[in-house]
Amino acid sequence: RRASSAVSSMQGGPDASGGPHTGTTIVAVAYDGGVVLGADSRVSTGAYVSNRASNKITNLCDNVFLCRSGSAAHTEAISDYVRFYTSQHVSETQQQPSVKSVASILYQMSYSNKGLMAAMIVAGYDPASGGKVFGSPIGGTLVEMPWAIEGSGSTYIWSYFDDEYKEGLSREETEELVLRGIAHAMARDGSSGGLIRLVTVDKDGATKRTVQGKDVPLILGDMPEPGTNAATVVW
Amino acid sequence: FFSLLLTSIMAGIGAGYDLYPTTFSPEGRLFQIEYAGKAADASGTAIGVRTVDGVVLGVEKLIRSKMLVKGSEKRIFTVAPHAGMALTGLLADGRQIVNSCRDEAQQYKRFYGQAIPGKMLNQRISSYIQYFTLHDSVRPFGSSVILASYDKSGPGLYMIEPSGVSYGYRAVAIGQEKQVAKTELENLDFTTITSREAVMEIAKIIYKIHDDVKDKEFELELSWVCAESNGKHEHIPEDLLAEANKVGKQNLEADQFGSDEEMEI
Numbered sequence: 155r156r157a158s159s160a161v162s163s164m165q166g167g168p169d170a171s172g173g174p175h176t177g178t179t180i181v182a183v184a185y186d187g188g189v190v191l192g193a194d195s196r197v198s199t200g201a202y203v204s205n206r207a208s209n210k211i212t213n214l215c216d217n218v219f220l221c222r223s224g225s226a227a228h229t230e231a232i233s234d235y236v237r238f239y240t241s242q243h244v245s246e247t248q249q250q251p252s253v254k255s256v257a258s259i260l261y262q263m264s265y266s267n268k269g270l271m272a273a274m275i276v277a278g279y280d281p282a283s284g285g286k287v288f289g290s291p292i293g294g295t296l297v298e299m300p301w302a303i304e305g306s307g308s309t310y311i312w313s314y315f316d317d318e319y320k321e322g323l324s325r326e327e328t329e330e331l332v333l334r335g336i337a338h339a340m341a342r343d344g345s346s347g348g349l350i351r352l353v354t355v356d357k358d359g360a361t362k363r364t365v366q367g368k369d370v371p372l373i374l375g376d377m378p379e380p381g382t383n384a385a386t387v388v389w
Numbered sequence: 390f391f392s393l394l395l396t397s398i399m400a401g402i403g404a405g406y407d408l409y410p411t412t413f414s415p416e417g418r419l420f421q422i423e424y425a426g427k428a429a430d431a432s433g434t435a436i437g438v439r440t441v442d443g444v445v446l447g448v449e450k451l452i453r454s455k456m457l458v459k460g461s462e463k464r465i466f467t468v469a470p471h472a473g474m475a476l477t478g479l480l481a482d483g484r485q486i487v488n489s490c491r492d493e494a495q496q497y498k499r500f501y502g503q504a505i506p507g508k509m510l511n512q513r514i515s516s517y518i519q520y521f522t523l524h525d526s527v528r529p530f531g532s533s534v535i536l537a538s539y540d541k542s543g544p545g546l547y548m549i550e551p552s553g554v555s556y557g558y559r560a561v562a563i564g565q566e567k568q569v570a571k572t573e574l575e576n577l578d579f580t581t582i583t584s585r586e587a588v589m590e591i592a593k594i595i596y597k598i599h600d601d602v603k604d605k606e607f608e609l610e611l612s613w614v615c616a617e618s619n620g621k622h623e624h625i626p627e628d629l630l631a632e633a634n635k636v637g638k639q640n641l642e643a644d645q646f647g648s649d650e651e652m653e654i
Contacts, residue, residue: 262500
């Protein structure tokens with residue numbers, strides 16, 4: 155039922171339950187004036203981390219990005235198609251597409267190809283509607299939401315976002331929210347880890363940021379503060 | 390073949406190069422397409438005006454028979470919630486254009502999740518109409534259309550002829566009295582005219598250009614897509630239509646009595 159584990163993917167290892175296991179944490183949150191997208195960077199094949207610094211946030215066009223989780227092959231193929239159709243659309247209309255248009259194109263691909271294992275989030279900014287986030291879970295649903303999370307790590311942070319998200323956050327507050335949310339997921343989910351990549355999209359375009367090593371928020375919980383020994387650092 | 394050639398030589402202008410749309414004349418003209426244009430103008434005039442807050446379409450529907458049920462022959466169609474189309478010429482051809490226009494708008498909405506911008510719809514329909522000028526096995530449409538739309542970038546007015554050529558306009562007229570109508574339209578101030586005002590102006594122009602001698606009666610059909618209709622294309626309300634007819638008649642009478650010195654009252 156699972157694709158060959160020899161194929162590099164963003165899945166976690168063979169799962170006892172046999173269900174889909176997408177080893178990633180991806181997040182997107184809209185704020186007034188833009189969106190912040192975030193993702194971890196771990197790609198694992200079984201217990202082996204095949205890529206510890208991957209980029210799971212893909213550019214679809216200047217103002218719209220895609221967070222990918224599930225099969226790396228499937229999501230890369232989908233994003234290539236969406237980028238192609240989007241650029242044709244831009245060519246025809248001679249303007250930046252709305253986030254909704256790009257999300258609709260993604261929906262066509264996802265829904266028409268049910269065999270794919272792709273749980274994605276489309277997020278971006280367009281002047282008419284501002285910052286928009288569209289969740290596209292497995293199966294091809296398309297739903298607009300103020301914030302969206304996907305991937306195996308997301309299970310551990312639903313309550314975090316339920317509690318911490320509010321309307322009216324500033325850009326910095328939203329970035330902090332996304333950063334801490336992913337750090338929480340990385341602390342508990344074995345299939346999420348590495349660095350945290352953030353992309354913020356607003357009217358001036360996209361700003362990318364990479365947060366690694368000691369800059370990733372340390373989620374101690376009830377653990378003691380680490381000493382100077384590097385081995386105790388959790389990342 | 391020789392007898393065909395003889396017939397067209399007797400007909401004059403085409404002189405053998407006008408048999409198929411796939412044949413250019415020595416001067417580089419496609420006569421069949423030009424003839425299609427003539428067919429497109431052989432019906433009551435249709436007018437479109439782009440205003441500051443929308444677009445208004447009006448058609449002079451010539452009543453061919455007293456037994457026709459009022460309102461049964463429509464010349465203005467809604468092709469998408471935010472777009473409408475007025476036809477002239479061979480109406481059966483025009484209705485095909487309306488159908489394919491509706492399909493295009495639907496498909497775009499399905500694929501991109503949004504209403505098709507007027508500019509895009511115009512491009513698609515023009516390509517569709519042009520396709521029929523390239524083949525031996527089909528003929529060009531004998532119908533010109535006026536496309537009215539209202540999208541995020543505001544009101545849009547386009548006219549597409551049988552050749553597939555189309556432009557954006559502030560005001561346009563097609564049909565048998567289009568030249569006279571165009572002259573009248575040039576008097577309007579497009580920087581300030583509202584949709585309500587345009588309704589009245591179009592009514593006046595159509596009453597004025599209608600030829601009482603050649604064609605007996607006509608019925609006025611008016612539609613709009615504007616701020617007042619909430620961006621939806623629809624026929625204008627009954628009371629406004631009644632008022633437009635009244636204004637049109639009154640203006641015509643005033644003209645007749647007012648301007649001409651030689652006329653005997």
